[in-house]
Amino acid sequence: MSIIKKIKDYYKKQNNNILFTTPSHSQGKFIIPNAKNILGDKYFKSDFSEIEGFxxxxxxxxxxxxxxxxxxxxxxxxxxxxxxxxxxxxxxxxxxxxxxxxxxxxxxxxxxxxxxxxxxxxxxxxxxxxxxxxxxxxxxxxxxxxxxxxxxxxxxxxxxxxxxxxxxxxxxxxxxxxxxxxxxxxxxxxxxxxxxxxxxxxxxxxxxxxxxxxxxxxxxxxxxxxxxxxxxxxxxxxxxxxxxxxxxxxxxxxxxxxxxxxxxxxxxxxxxxxNTYNGKKQIKNLLKMIKDFKEHLPKDITAYDGNNDMTKILLKFNGYNPQKIASILNKQYKIEEEYTTNNAMLFITGIGTDKDKLKKLLKALKNIIKTLPQDGHKTDTALSRIEPIVKYTPAEAYQKEKKLIDKNKCVSQICGECILEYPPGIPLMLPGEMIQQAHIPYIDKSKIQII
Ligand SMILES: Cc1ncc(COP(=O)(O)O)c(C=O)c1O
Missing domain, CATH: 3.40.640.10 (Type I PLP-dependent aspartate aminotransferase-like (Major domain))
Structure with missing residues (x-):
């Protein structure tokens, strides 16, 4: 017996059970109309609490x-x-x-x-x-x-x-x-x-x-x-x-x-x-499609090829500003990437990525490169390498009172909030760490919480 089978069986054999339990939509007998518009009613039918047999x-x-x-x-x-x-x-x-x-x-x-x-x-x-x-x-x-x-x-x-x-x-x-x-x-x-x-x-x-x-x-x-x-x-x-x-x-x-x-x-x-033959075959095909995609990129676009998971498509553009290319992709071709930095552009693929999606991306990139003049763009060190100076552990820092101060007065104070580096959204500075001059260019708000 599995969860899926149990849900199916419930509807075959126990459909008339009267449940005075949560959730209160009563397995889809009442669905808020706007929710039904986007979700349909199947989802609600399989939404139970821990009723008998579950x-x-x-x-x-x-x-x-x-x-x-x-x-x-x-x-x-x-x-x-x-x-x-x-x-x-x-x-x-x-x-x-x-x-x-x-x-x-x-x-x-x-x-x-x-x-x-x-x-x-x-x-x-x-x-x-x-x-x-x-x-x-x-x-x-x-x-x-x-x-x-x-x-x-x-x-x-x-x-x-x-x-x-x-x-x-x-x-x-x-x-x-x-x-x-x-x-x-x-x-x-x-x-x-x-x-x-x-x-x-x-x-x-x-x-x-x-x-x-x-x-x-x-x-x-x-x-x-x-x-x-x-x-x-x-x-x-x-x-x-x-x-x-x-x-x-x-x-x-x-x-x-x-x-x-x-x-x-x-x-x-x-x-x-x-874990099925079809599932494994689909992943194998995905890897093959991505390999083909990368092999057909124009010469001014390079795909990252190191010790990496091939489903991630990380591209670099020789002499082009990636931000400019991303903007054209988004506006003209309605293609959205995962992220773009000054150096590279990341596309995430997965089991649901098909040939058609990759074909459209390849075509768009080829067209952009054909029509956009190179601007001599140079990559830079996009990521910070700032050694944290830790004054309080995260648990101690969380418990401390915080106050807001102007960003331009915050150097040498103890940070009271998480400052993440986007992309890729990883901690640049954490509560309890000293704010250093090197952090300032990465802070894009005028006030910051300190301890
Ligand atoms: C490296 C890494 N770990 C963990 C997570 C959290 O995953 P989830 O969204 O499934 O909670 C993310 C999400 O973006 C991630 O990028």
Whole structure:
């Protein structure tokens, strides 16, 4: 029995049950008209609470348990958890499960903001390190095992390591080698694999973290694998000592007590599909289509080709300002990219990307390059490399009173808010860190919170 089958069976056999339970739309008998306009009524029909025969996400022992066990088998994990609030909730749960107040955690600074939020919730103390930057492309590089070994030799009391691999732009770190080093140093290794949900189902340049010895990995199914927002998964690897119950306890702390059955049914459908012959073939075809796309780019457009996830299309334009090209793509061709910097432009593809979409993008880029004169544009170092000066831990900083001051008076004060670098949306400065002169050009508002 699965969640999907249970929902289908409910309608075959129990359609006349009278439910005095939440949700109050009574399985679609009443739908707010404007909601019906955009959602239809099917979604509402599968939207239940924990009624008889259904299961409880807090302590699953029925259909949810069966589906999670099925997912763990697909991913060859010790345990897998359905995440009903995105990778964000998986990252928080992983941190809450393994970190205590004042534990030291080694974190690559190009982490997602949820990692910072996890520090606030756990009271753990970050030891930040800045991954190398590829200056040409203006992106963070993957992390080498040697770097991690050096840090773990230098700081003897690290409890856990958190990295993002693949990165937003698709760059892989040396996860397998890093996992070996972490095991040697008795450090729990957490991989934010939000962008790597397809890695288990085709030949990529790197294996998924769950098969590479990382303790915990987290994947967003909604980003590349075709599921709805915010479907995601957390896996504990077979070789890990992390206890599944500790993850369950942490998820119970942050999850809603009203998980969406349509969302869980979608997670089940997505993971099952990815594991079929057709699912795997579709991902293989996607990789082939992208390879063809990259091979047919005009000579003044270069696609990033390193140790990266091929589904990310990162392009550089020889002698053209990428912002200008993005503007034409958006306005004239109605094509929206993920982001554009002074250096490059990122397009995210996934299981739903078809030949037609890629053909239209290729045609538009070819037309633009043919008609737009080169402007001699030079790339710059898009990303900052500012070593943080930490005065308070994230948990301490969160508790402190804040006040707003003018940006031009804030140097040497202690920052009271998250200043993110967009793109790609990673922390430039965090609450509790000293504001340095070098931060000022990156702050695009007139007032800033300080402690
Ligand atoms: C690297 C990375 N990790 C985690 C997340 C959070 O994922 P979700 O949106 O599934 O919560 C994101 C989202 O953009 C991300 O880019």
């Amino acid at each position: 299961d409880n996400l807090r302590c699953p022992d029925g259909i949810i348990k069966k589906v999670q066990t099925h997912i763990a088998n697909i991913y060859k994990a010790k345990s897998s958890f359905m995440l009903i609030n995105g990778s964000t909730s998986g990252i928080l749960a992983a941190m809450l499960a393994v970190l205590k107040r004042n534990d030291k955690v080694l974190i690559a600074r190009n982490c997602h903001i949820s990692v910072y939020n996890g520090l606030v919730l756990t009271g753990a103390v970050p030891v930040w390190f800045l991954p190398d930057i590829d200056e040409q492309w203006g992106i963070y590089k993957g992390i080498k095992a040697g770097e991690i070994e050096e840090y773990l030799n230098k700081y003897k009391d690290i409890k856990a390591l958190i990295i993002t691999s693949p990165t937003y732009e698709g760059l892989f770190s040396e996860v397998e080698e890093i996992a070996r080093i972490c095991k040697k140093h008795n450090v729990i290794f957490i991989v934010d694999e939000a962008h790597g949900a397809l890695l288990n189902f085709a030949d990529f340049k790197a294996k998924p973290a769950v098969l590479s010895g990382a303790d915990i990995s987290i994947q967003s199914l909604h980003k590349t694998a075709g599921a709805i927002n915010p479907a995601a998964l957390l896996h504990i690897s077979k070789s890990s000592k992390v206890l599944p119950q500790s993850i369950q306890n942490a998820l119970n702390l942050i999850n809603t007590t009203s998980p969406s059955y349509p969302l869980m049914a979608d997670i089940e459908a997505t993971t099952s599909y990815l």
